[in-house]
Amino acid sequence: MKSIVNAKIVTSKEVLEGYVLTFNKKIISLNREIPKDTELIDAKGLYLSAGFIDIHIHGSNGYDVMDATPKALEEISKSILKTGTTSFLATTMTMSQEQITKALQNVQSFKQQEGARVLGVHLEGPFINPIKHGAQDPKHIQKPNIELIEPFMDIVKMITIAPEVEAGEEFIGYIKEHFPHIVLSIGHSNATYNEAKESFSWGVSHATHLFNAMNPLHHREPGIVGAILEADEVSCDIIADLIHIHPSFFKLLNRLKREQLILITDAMRAGCLKEGISEIGGQKVIVKDGEARLEDGTLAGSVLKLNEALRNFYKYTNISLSELINMVTVLPAKKLGLDIGFLEKGYKADLVLFDNEFRVHKSYINGIKTKIR
Numbered sequence: 087m088k089s090i091v092n093a094k095i096v097t098s099k100e101v102l103e104g105y106v107l108t109f110n111k112k113i114i115s116l117n118r119e120i121p122k123d124t125e126l127i128d129a130k131g132l133y134l135s136a137g138f139i140d141i142h143i144h145g146s147n148g149y150d151v152m153d154a155t156p157k158a159l160e161e162i163s164k165s166i167l168k169t170g171t172t173s174f175l176a177t178t179m180t181m182s183q184e185q186i187t188k189a190l191q192n193v194q195s196f197k198q199q200e201g202a203r204v205l206g207v208h209l210e211g212p213f214i215n216p217i218k219h220g221a222q223d224p225k226h227i228q229k230p231n232i233e234l235i236e237p238f239m240d241i242v243k244m245i246t247i248a249p250e251v252e253a254g255e256e257f258i259g260y261i262k263e264h265f266p267h268i269v270l271s272i273g274h275s276n277a278t279y280n281e282a283k284e285s286f287s288w289g290v291s292h293a294t295h296l297f298n299a300m301n302p303l304h305h306r307e308p309g310i311v312g313a314i315l316e317a318d319e320v321s322c323d324i325i326a327d328l329i330h331i332h333p334s335f336f337k338l339l340n341r342l343k344r345e346q347l348i349l350i351t352d353a354m355r356a357g358c359l360k361e362g363i364s365e366i367g368g369q370k371v372i373v374k375d376g377e378a379r380l381e382d383g384t385l386a387g388s389v390l391k392l393n394e395a396l397r398n399f400y401k402y403t404n405i406s407l408s409e410l411i412n413m414v415t416v417l418p419a420k421k422l423g424l425d426i427g428f429l430e431k432g433y434k435a436d437l438v439l440f441d442n443e444f445r446v447h448k449s450y451i452n453g454i455k456t457k458i459r
């Protein structure tokens with residue numbers, strides 16, 4: 087049993103001082119008492135919150151989920167600890183059927199030793215609209231096809247799909263009926279406002295990197311963005327790197343989607359590395375000035391870190407620290423139905439200690455201190 091003292095404890099509702107968080111694998115208590123026979127950890131005034139969850143990350147430190155090797159998953163897992171991330175969805179790309187299958191098999195058979203916990207897979211494509219392919223290679227886009235992924239339904243937790251494409255409605259209906267735990271997210275889509283709204287009635291409950299890879303908001307055709315902003319029950323995520331969307335939207339989105347807005351990185355293999363030439367989904371990427379772009383200039387994921395996303399969002403809004411941290415803890419955990427994300431009794435002891443600048447000093451996964459490098 088361990089107890090963290092002298093921390094500013096960020097719960098889902100407030101920041102507590104003078105409290106003690108006690109845990110083993112799971113959180114045991116959060117109160118003012120230090121139990122007997124506990125190992126004391128002095129947080130030296132740092133902030134303590136639940137570990138961060140990234141529901142959309144392709145790679146880090148030179149490795150990509152699509153490399154389909156255990157080494158790639160290990161390196162991604164270990165390298166993102168320094169960003170405060172303690173669990174993530176390994177996110178695939180639109181590539182050949184064979185490569186997607188390999189990447190899924192790799193996650194399915196992965197025996198994790200250390201590093202941020204692999205929660206499962208976010209399938210980004212290949213069931214998207216070629217008109218809004220972004221950095222996904224259009225030649226591998228397919229019609230929604232359950233057969234491609236059916237053997238992997240135990241690990242698939244989220245699917246980014248363009249609902250308006252042929253067979254989209256049937257696919258969404260099938261997933262909703264047979265695999266209701268999977269989050270269906272509209273993204274890389276050219277859906278109109280009406281089509282997006284209709285897809286919510288089929289079972290789409292989230293939007294992937296709102297504003298990016300979809301039509302912009304227009305006052306006569308509000309599109310996906312308008313449909314999302316209007317639908318209280320539908321959540322969305324954004325890449326708060328100050329490049330993918332203008333920071334003026336942070337305040338606005340917070341006001342409109344408060345309980346439904348999640349921060350992601352969409353980081354690719356150059357994440358946590360020096361800038362230079364890289365790769366995504368079989369295409370060359372140039373990383374310069376914090377931007378990752380294909381040779382034609384298309385944004386190709388990001389090199390954002392999740393703690394930087396928090397810092398950016400905080401700077402341009404006036405939200406409380408609890409509300410901010412909820413965007414990478416409570417909200418993604420609730421969306422995926424996980425027993426992490428809260429500093430409450432019975433939840434897994436995934437914890438992070440960070441300072442005023444959101445620099446990560448320590449983290450714990452299942453109550454065990456991680457090796458941040």
Ligand SMILES: [Zn+2]
Pocket residue numbers: 142144177210352387
């Ligand atoms: Zn992505």
